[in-house]
Amino acid sequence: MDLGQWGNDKWQVVGIYQAAYDIRILPESAFAPLSAVNRATKQYYRGNRFYVQTHSLDDAGKRKFARQLQTLYEERGFDLNPVLTATTVQNKVNAIRQFNITVAYLSMLAVIVAAVGGIGLMGALSISVVERTREIGVMRSIGASSADIMGMFMLEGVLQGLLSWVVAVPISYIVARPVANQLGQIMLSMDLEYFWL
Numbered sequence: 001m002d003l004g005q006w007g008n009d010k011w012q013v014v015g016i017y018q019a020a021y022d023i024r025i026l027p028e029s030a031f032a033p034l035s036a037v038n039r040a041t042k043q044y045y046r047g048n049r050f051y052v053q054t055h056s057l058d059d060a061g062k063r064k065f066a067r068q069l070q071t072l073y074e075e076r077g078f079d080l081n082p083v084l085t086a087t088t089v090q091n092k093v094n095a096i097r098q099f100n101i102t103v104a105y106l107s108m109l110a111v112i113v114a115a116v117g118g119i120g121l122m123g124a125l126s127i128s129v130v131e132r133t134r135e136i137g138v139m140r141s142i143g144a145s146s147a148d149i150m151g152m153f154m155l156e157g158v159l160q161g162l163l164s165w166v167v168a169v170p171i172s173y174i175v176a177r178p179v180a181n182q183l184g185q186i187m188l189s190m191d192l193e194y195f196w197l
Contacts, residue, residue, distance in 0.1 A: 006040060017029075052069065063090070
């Protein structure tokens with residue numbers, strides 16, 4: 001590993017960590033035991049970040065503990081970045097907020113596609129009605145009411161919708177995972193965790 005001004009050192013990689021959201025103000029980081037960093041850099045009691053693990057605290061308790069730590073370090077003269085002073089739950093909420101923008105756009109796109117599909121279905125039914133005027137006339141002449149004829153066309157529309165759904169669901173099941181992975185690679189350079197709701 002190239003440690004810059006401290007030379008080179010051999011480290012054993014035991015895992016890879018990648019944030020699920022993009023923090024552009026942070027450089028790429030390597031996490032290592034403090035003893036290994038001290039040995040490699042010959043620098044002691046120095047750092048720019050630390051993580052604290054708590055036990056048996058709810059979310060409110062963790063936030064309170066984080067504020068107490070921040071106050072303690074600021075009183076001792078440490079310059080802390082308030083953006084980066086957060087609990088894991090807060091980081092998760094921030095990541096969800098960032099991704100919710102994409103979800104909102106995709107939801108709007110889905111609504112537009114559904115509206116276009118509905119307009120297409122209405123057009124198909126309208127053409128069906130126009131082309132079957134003689135059939136409607138014959139049905140009316142033998143006593144069919146307007147409700148019966150309307151019910152027939154409504155049933156036809158429902159069946160077309162159900163058949164479309166039966167075809168679309170298996171296709172979406174097959175296509176959704178590769179599309180989600182591609183979206184994750186474009187946005188985060190990683191595959192998204194995929195699950196059905």
